Amino acid sequence: MLRGNRWIWALAVVGLILGLTAAPDRAAAGTLDEIKARGVVRCGVNEYGPALTAMNENGQWAGFYTDFCRAFAAATLGNARAVDFISVSSVDRFDALRQKAVDLLSEASTWTLERDLGGLAFPATVLMDGQGFLVQRNSGIGGLDQLKGRRVCVVNHATSVGGLKRVDKARNLGLKIQEYSSIQGSFAAFFDRQCEAVSTDGIILASLRQQLAPNPAEYVFLPERVTREPLSPVVLKDDRQWEDVVRWTVLATIAAEELGITSVNVRGHLNSSDPEVRRLLGLEGDTGARLGLEKDWAVRVIEQVGNYGEIYARNLTKVLGIERGQNALSGNGGVLWSPPFR
Numbered sequence: 001m002l003r004g005n006r007w008i009w010a011l012a013v014v015g016l017i018l019g020l021t022a023a024p025d026r027a028a029a030g031t032l033d034e035i036k037a038r039g040v041v042r043c044g045v046n047e048y049g050p051a052l053t054a055m056n057e058n059g060q061w062a063g064f065y066t067d068f069c070r071a072f073a074a075a076t077l078g079n080a081r082a083v084d085f086i087s088v089s090s091v092d093r094f095d096a097l098r099q100k101a102v103d104l105l106s107e108a109s110t111w112t113l114e115r116d117l118g119g120l121a122f123p124a125t126v127l128m129d130g131q132g133f134l135v136q137r138n139s140g141i142g143g144l145d146q147l148k149g150r151r152v153c154v155v156n157h158a159t160s161v162g163g164l165k166r167v168d169k170a171r172n173l174g175l176k177i178q179e180y181s182s183i184q185g186s187f188a189a190f191f192d193r194q195c196e197a198v199s200t201d202g203i204i205l206a207s208l209r210q211q212l213a214p215n216p217a218e219y220v221f222l223p224e225r226v227t228r229e230p231l232s233p234v235v236l237k238d239d240r241q242w243e244d245v246v247r248w249t250v251l252a253t254i255a256a257e258e259l260g261i262t263s264v265n266v267r268g269h270l271n272s273s274d275p276e277v278r279r280l281l282g283l284e285g286d287t288g289a290r291l292g293l294e295k296d297w298a299v300r301v302i303e304q305v306g307n308y309g310e311i312y313a314r315n316l317t318k319v320l321g322i323e324r325g326q327n328a329l330s331g332n333g334g335v336l337w338s339p340p341f342r
Helices: 007-018 020-028 031-038 064-077 093-098 113-117 159-170 183-191 202-212 240-258 266-271 275-280 287-291 297-304 308-320
Strands: 041-045 083-087 127-129 131-136 151-155 176-180 197-201 219-221 229-231
Touching: 031 064, 031 240, 041 064, 041 093, 064 083, 064 240, 064 297, 064 308, 127 202, 131 159, 131 202, 151 159, 151 183, 159 176, 159 197, 176 183, 183 197, 183 202, 197 202, 202 219, 202 308, 240 275, 240 287, 240 297, 240 308, 266 297, 287 297
Parallel strands: 041 083, 151 176, 151 197
Antiparallel strands: 127 229, 131 197, 131 219
């Protein structure tokens, strides 16, 4: 079931208020139990363009972050299609989660100390990125120092504003920071030449340049990245079981890539004698039951959605031409690795 209207979560909040008389039963059930009873995972997503999160020409949600929504559905329900995609923005995303209008967020949320202390949990980093800048090719701006005194568009209620202010102060740039309530609004203002640059996470810049620019070739990235952005799904901190399910689902996609297990060959690995493979695929041990899942939950994730490398390749590499870089496995020079499944 695919729904992308922001009013959906608002209605869910009303339903929560009206259902207070049933609060004792609801409190007793964790998010995983609610998902199983409902039959779908409600996944909050933010529209960042076709490589990350967008509705495709067939009316279906596609992209890197939406693939992880499907992975969570495959793990919990055995069906990667059992997802309600609920559109959120940088303004309302955490409210939607706190008000239980969504089960989790799968979008470009940076793991920070303040957010962690605010009752939000960031189970596992799915993408490492950094804040960058997009400018017009013919602007003559070739580096950050050449933005001195210039206007920069940025979305508010996001870490990009703080990153921009810190680099502005550190390098005495005198930037004229123009804040917008949506990422799309900041890009629209930039393309309308209301500012000389737009700033956000580098992969979002690439994805939205492709989707929104009148002519993407007329816009280029500055070489600098001024922050590090560890991006993770987000859940509420008061439900450790659900946090564990989300964490280990992400890690299962990474572990599968490390072990050479893909959506194509996963069934063949069911005969493996490798203890690590057997534990990952639920052939040994009881970790599935302890997570509240079926023993073959990781098999379903890998078979229906793929390992991390497959997810990355079909979205970020195929759509945008972005190579793995720091998002490669640690054995290949990147930062991604999985703890052992034991």
